[in-house]
Amino acid sequence: MTVVTAIRTLVSPATSDKVAMMMLWISASIAILILLFILGYIVIRGISVVNLSFLLGSPRLSGAEGGILPAIVGTFCLMVVAMLSAVPIGIGAAIYLAEYAPKGAVTGIITFGVECLAGVPSIVIGLFGYAFLVIYLGFGFSILSGGLALMFMVLPWIVRVSEESIKAVPMGLREGSFALGATKWQTVSRAVLPSAVPGIVTGVILGIGKAIGETAVIMFTAGSSLLMPSSLFDPVRALPYHLYILASEGISDTMAYGSSVVLLAMVLLINLAAIAVQKRYGRYHGRK
Amino acid sequence: MAGNEIEIESRDLNLWYGGAQALKDITLTMPEKKVTAIIGPSGCGKSTFIRCINRMNDLIKDCRITGELLFEGRNVYDKGVDAASLRKKIGMVFQKPNPFPMSVYDNIAYGPRLHGLRKREELDEIVEESLKASALWKEIADILDRSALDLSGGQQQRLCIARTLAVKPKVILFDEPCSALDPISTAKIEDLINNLKHDYTIVIVTHNMQQAARVSDYTAFFLLGELVEFGKTKQIFEMPEEKSTEDYITGRFG
Numbered sequence: 001m002t003v004v005t006a007i008r009t010l011v012s013p014a015t016s017d018k019v020a021m022m023m024l025w026i027s028a029s030i031a032i033l034i035l036l037f038i039l040g041y042i043v044i045r046g047i048s049v050v051n052l053s054f055l056l057g058s059p060r061l062s063g064a065e066g067g068i069l070p071a072i073v074g075t076f077c078l079m080v081v082a083m084l085s086a087v088p089i090g091i092g093a094a095i096y097l098a099e100y101a102p103k104g105a106v107t108g109i110i111t112f113g114v115e116c117l118a119g120v121p122s123i124v125i126g127l128f129g130y131a132f133l134v135i136y137l138g139f140g141f142s143i144l145s146g147g148l149a150l151m152f153m154v155l156p157w158i159v160r161v162s163e164e165s166i167k168a169v170p171m172g173l174r175e176g177s178f179a180l181g182a183t184k185w186q187t188v189s190r191a192v193l194p195s196a197v198p199g200i201v202t203g204v205i206l207g208i209g210k211a212i213g214e215t216a217v218i219m220f221t222a223g224s225s226l227l228m229p230s231s232l233f234d235p236v237r238a239l240p241y242h243l244y245i246l247a248s249e250g251i252s253d254t255m256a257y258g259s260s261v262v263l264l265a266m267v268l269l270i271n272l273a274a275i276a277v278q279k280r281y282g283r284y285h286g287r288k
Numbered sequence: 289m290a291g292n293e294i295e296i297e298s299r300d301l302n303l304w305y306g307g308a309q310a311l312k313d314i315t316l317t318m319p320e321k322k323v324t325a326i327i328g329p330s331g332c333g334k335s336t337f338i339r340c341i342n343r344m345n346d347l348i349k350d351c352r353i354t355g356e357l358l359f360e361g362r363n364v365y366d367k368g369v370d371a372a373s374l375r376k377k378i379g380m381v382f383q384k385p386n387p388f389p390m391s392v393y394d395n396i397a398y399g400p401r402l403h404g405l406r407k408r409e410e411l412d413e414i415v416e417e418s419l420k421a422s423a424l425w426k427e428i429a430d431i432l433d434r435s436a437l438d439l440s441g442g443q444q445q446r447l448c449i450a451r452t453l454a455v456k457p458k459v460i461l462f463d464e465p466c467s468a469l470d471p472i473s474t475a476k477i478e479d480l481i482n483n484l485k486h487d488y489t490i491v492i493v494t495h496n497m498q499q500a501a502r503v504s505d506y507t508a509f510f511l512l513g514e515l516v517e518f519g520k521t522k523q524i525f526e527m528p529e530e531k532s533t534e535d536y537i538t539g540r541f542g
């Protein structure tokens with residue numbers, strides 16, 4: 001204590017202000033440097049193999065040569081299945097929790113359940129997906145199994161973020177709608193939801209971002225086929241799993257880094273798309 | 289009050305938020321196509337009272353009401369009355385402008401669309417009519433597709449009035465509609481209310497004594513959840529019967 005007091009008396013507020021700012025600046029710089037270092041390292045090691053025939057070609061020799069198109073397509077299909085199932089369920093649940101559920105024990109339990117689901121390690125979800133989807137429901141290693149297992153993963157995120165954005169819609173807006181003679185559902189669907197869209201979109205994007213790099217879940221459920229899928233019931237190998245195999249089985253480091261570059265680019269594209277969607281829907285959300 | 293039909297009447301209206309009583313035995317009549325002002329110090333139940341008229345308090349948990357509130361001769365709290373249809377006839381403008389985060393056009397078309405109107409020409413017509421009636425048309429006729437949130441506060445409030453007019457109500461409730469606005473916007477809204485009273489029954493809550501005197505025909509003075517005095521505005525302002533009314537109007541408290 002006495003030391004702190006001593007320092008306080010010695011150092012003027014202006015100086016401590018400068019010191020604090022310096023420390024924060026250093027933290028920010030370190031965070032950005034780490035990010036740049038990772039990105040730079042991967043791009044430098046992988047960019048040399050990334051070209052059109054890599055993106056659009058089929059793999060040969062287990063992926064040591066050729067391209068990664070089936071893995072890109074596989075990842076894409078998994079995302080589509082996961083999001084087509086997670087988004088409606090997630091938003092529906094969020095609307096219920098935010099607007100309809102009576103504030104009480106039951107709602108508390110549901111919310112707690114959602115939080116817990118969000119915390120389940122992906123490897124456990126993968127194992128469950130294998131037992132339930134692949135074996136019990138007989139979907140086999142397939143896009144369907146993998147997509148649904150990913151849905152289990154992202155659902156809690158979508159519920160949580162959507163619920164928060166719905167709750168953040170000001171009460172005055174709801175009152176404005178009711179005062180015009182709207183019913184509860186009309187108010188929710190026509191006034192509240194459109195106002196919550198930017199937040200919900202962010203949640204969905206977060207979900208995709210989480211799902212796209214997910215490896216543990218899909219290696220138990222989607223299979224590892226390097227062939228082009230032709231139906232929902234075909235197995236696929238998603239990009240992250242492909243690069244895991246390339247690297248862990250020593251097939252080709254360069255190809256693994258090449259795949260990483262593509263994966264990073266996909267994440268970047270998703271985020272850009274998110275920004276575009278938010279701009280489009282956020283158009284009415286105030287002055288820019 | 290001779291010659292004026294009574295549009296809204298509250299009889300022995302009591303309201304509790306949980307255990308706290310916010311309105312006590314309010315008995316009050318509001319005549320058709322007149323402006324009734326509700327005045328009184330903060331927390332005396334003015335908003336609570338006008339929110340009873342269009343059943344806005346239904347949205348609040350633990351809110352209990354006894355007594356009657358008659359509109360068109362029927363108690364709005366009767367079992368068979370549908371709150372949504374009631375609110376279509378009794379519009380409300382709030383203290384804080386609350387336009388929807390949509391285009392100006394969609395804001396005004398919101399109500400008519402709720403009630404089933406789809407035809408573009410008819411909607412166009414209602415939008416234009418409502419904007420003209422709320423003295424906004426000249427200012428914003430060519431930016432109907434812009435976000436309503438880009439408008440100034442005063443314009444937003446007039447947009448909210450236009451939005452209310454678009455569903456063709458009989459009554460409009462104003463809860464301190466000018467408290468967030470500058471004097472010029474306030475004057476515009478007062479002019480508007482003076483025009484609207486030819487076609488609508490108006491109830492307005494205000495903290496501004498001059499405003500009550502300027503726009504209203506009748507005035508009700510509330511204190512601590514009770515109606516202290518009700519009468520012609522001129523009479524309330526010039527020779528109030530109650531000491532507390534006089535004290536409030538002359539600014540000695542509140």
Ligand SMILES: Nc1ncnc2c1ncn2[C@@H]1O[C@H](COP(=O)(O)OP(=O)(O)OP(=O)(O)O)[C@@H](O)[C@H]1O
Pocket residue numbers: 305310328329330331332333334335336337348
């Ligand atoms: N939703 C609510 N839940 C519980 N109590 C409430 C609620 N709304 C209002 N009250 C209480 O009821 C009383 C009347 O409030 P009301 O908002 O009607 O006053 P008011 O006259 O409109 O005041 P102001 O001029 O400040 O707007 C106050 O004591 C207030 O604290």
Ligand SMILES: [Mg+2]
Pocket residue numbers: 334335336463
């Ligand atoms: Mg009030």
